[in-house]
Structures are given as C-alpha cells and as structure tokens.
Amino acid sequence: MTNDNRPLILITNDDGITAPGIRSLVDAVKDLGQVVVVAPDKPQSGMGHAITIGEPLRLHKSDIFQNVEAWECSGTPADCVKLARDKILHRKADLCLSGINHGANHSINIIYSGTMSAAMEAAIEGIPSAGLSLLDFRHEADFTLAKEVARTVAQRMLANPMPAHTLLNVNIPKLPRELYRGIKICRQAYAKWNEEFEHRTDPRGKDYYWMTGKFLNMDDRDDTDVKALEEGYTSVVPVKIDFTDNEMKTILENNWQ
Numbered sequence: 546m547t548n549d550n551r552p553l554i555l556i557t558n559d560d561g562i563t564a565p566g567i568r569s570l571v572d573a574v575k576d577l578g579q580v581v582v583v584a585p586d587k588p589q590s591g592m593g594h595a596i597t598i599g600e601p602l603r604l605h606k607s608d609i610f611q612n613v614e615a616w617e618c619s620g621t622p623a624d625c626v627k628l629a630r631d632k633i634l635h636r637k638a639d640l641c642l643s644g645i646n647h648g649a650n651h652s653i654n655i656i657y658s659g660t661m662s663a664a665m666e667a668a669i670e671g672i673p674s675a676g677l678s679l680l681d682f683r684h685e686a687d688f689t690l691a692k693e694v695a696r697t698v699a700q701r702m703l704a705n706p707m708p709a710h711t712l713l714n715v716n717i718p719k720l721p722r723e724l725y726r727g728i729k730i731c732r733q734a735y736a737k738w739n740e741e742f743e744h745r746t747d748p749r750g751k752d753y754y755w756m757t758g759k760f761l762n763m764d765d766r767d768d769t770d771v772k773a774l775e776e777g778y779t780s781v782v783p784v785k786i787d788f789t790d791n792e793m794k795t796i797l798e799n800n801w802q
Contacts, residue, residue: 552578552639552703555629555667559589559622559646559659562609566645569688570677571610573695574642577703581638582607582615583629585622590648594662595621604628622663630670640702641667644677644715645691647684651716651770651780652736652762661784665712668786673707675699680774681719690725691717694779697728714782718774729778734769736762 554574558567562584571580586605603619616633618625626641643664650658655676664676675698679691694717702711714733718725740758747753762771770780 549579553634553636554578554580554699555626555634555638555641555672556580556582557584557622557625557629557641557643557663559585559592559643559663561585561588562607562615562617564588564647565684565686566647566679566688566691568610569692570642570645570695571613573692574699575610575613577696577699578639580613581629581634582610582613583618583625583633584615585625586617586619589621589659590646591657592621592623592659592662593657594623594665595659596623596627597621602628604632622659623666626663626666626670630667637670638667638672640699641672641674642677642695642699643667643674644679645688645695645717646676646678647686648678648682649680649716649774650676650678650714651774651782652734652764653738655714655733655784661712661714665784665786668710668712671709673702673709673711675702675713675715677715677717679717679719686719690720690722693722694728698781710786712784712786714770714780714784716770716774716780718777718779720777724777725779726777727779728781729773731770731773731780731782732768733782733784734762734771735764736760736771 597620646660661676664674667674742754773780
C-alpha cells in the first residue's frame with residue numbers, strides 16, 4: 546500500500562470475495578477513502594468468530610475489483626481481519642465494513658454470523674466497524690437499496706468520530722425503494738432459532754442429518770431490530786464486545802459472599 550491521507554476503509558465479508566454483496570459494498574464506498582478488501586476465498590457463512598489454528602493461512606492478491614486493492618484469504622472472516630491488520634494495512638484502518646451479507650443477521654443471528662464476527666474482530670482491534678446484511682438470501686438479490694444504506698452508514702461513521710470499539714449491526718429490509726422508511730436505531734430482539742434435524746439416508750445407505758428450523762421472535766416490544774425491519778426500516782443495533790451480565794454480577798456479589 547502507498548501512503549494516502551484519505552480515510553482507510555477495510556472491507557471484508559463471509560460470503561466470499563466473489564459474492565455480489567461485497568461487490569455492491571465496494572461500489573457503494575470506494576470513493577469515500579482508500580478501500581482495501583480482504584475476504585475469504587470461499588463462502589464462510591455461519592462460521593461465527595472461528596479462527597484458523599491447525600493449518601497454514603494463504604493470501605493471494607486479486608484483481609476482482611477494478612482500481613481497488615484486494616486480497617483473498619484461505620481462512621475465516623475473523624482470520625481475514627487479523628491478517629489485514631498484521632500483514633496488509635500500513636496503518637490502523639479508520640473504518641471496517643463487513644458484508645453486504647446475503648440474508649439477515651438480526652437478533653440472535655449475531656452469535657453465528659461470520660459477517661458480524663469479522664466486524665467484531667476489527668472492533669476488538671480498535672477500529673470502528675459495522676456489519677451490513679440484506680434480508681434476501683438469493684445470490685441474485687437486488688442490492689440497490691443496500692448500497693444506499695451502506696454508503697449512508699459509512700459517511701456517518703466517518704463524519705462523526707466514533708469510539709474505537711464501536712460495532713454496529715446493520716440489517717436492511719428487502720423492499721422496493723418507495724416502501725423504504727429510513728434508518729432506525731434499535732436494540733437486539735429476544736429471539737432464537739428452533740432447530741430440528743431431519744434424519745436422512747445417503748445413496749450408500751449411511752445416515753446423516755440435515756438442519757432445518759424456524760426463527761421464533763419472542764419479543765413484541767416496538768424498539769427491536771426485528772420490529773423495525775418488519776415496519777420497513779433499516780435496523781442499526783450498537784453491539785458491545787463486553788459480554789458481562791452486570792445485573793447478574795451484582796446478584797452474585799450480594800449472594801455469593
């Protein structure tokens with residue numbers, strides 16, 4: 546990388562460097578600063594915050610994005626951020642954007658999401674970060690609205706200095722532009738996946754299991770990410786890296802002494 550006084554924006558994802566979502570993200574923000582892409586060389590959805598320990602990591606320069614420095618990595622989304630910080634970027638990035646994911650990462654999905662874990666890894670390193678997801682799993686999804694939202698989020702994060710460990714979970718509804726209602730700051734809904742595992746038999750007669758399930762929202766309040774998306778808003782949830790349950794901490798301090 547050459548010296549550049551513009552904001553340094555690291556872009557990554559979990560759907561892989563060839564996914565339409567990351568191309569849309571690059572297109573949305575490439576004129577806002579010096580953009581560097583470090584992304585997995587294959588889909589890594591559902592990897593969460595996994596890191597590679599038992600095998601070597603490989604980085605290869607890519608020319609997939611015109612006039613944008615890009616690298617494909619053999620590891621997980623979190624690995625991509627770690628390698629970017631240590632081996633590719635000449636200084637700490639001003640902003641990390643992860644996505645645009647094909648599919649929702651609202652509520653409990655943040656636990657499983659490689660998209661959000663990549664952004665979280667950057668936030669751990671002191672880089673204000675956002676994970677962006679579109680509520681459309683299709684490879685041919687229309688990212689027009691998502692690009693607009695991604696650019697707005699990036700502009701606001703760059704224009705208003707954010708605390709070093711800022712992490713935003715941004716989910717964008719699947720809507721025509723005329724039905725879109727804007728951005729709403731929310732909290733994470735209390736929801737979960739109710740999984741089932743279908744027992745199946747392969748052509749060789751061996752048993753295997755296929756995970757299915759339904760998403761259950763158990764939170765009917767009006768200030769959640771799930772509710773905002775249902776009403777046509779983009780949901781933005783500020784996420785804390787510190788998982789400490791301070792209410793329970795107080796209870797234990799009072800009762801376990």
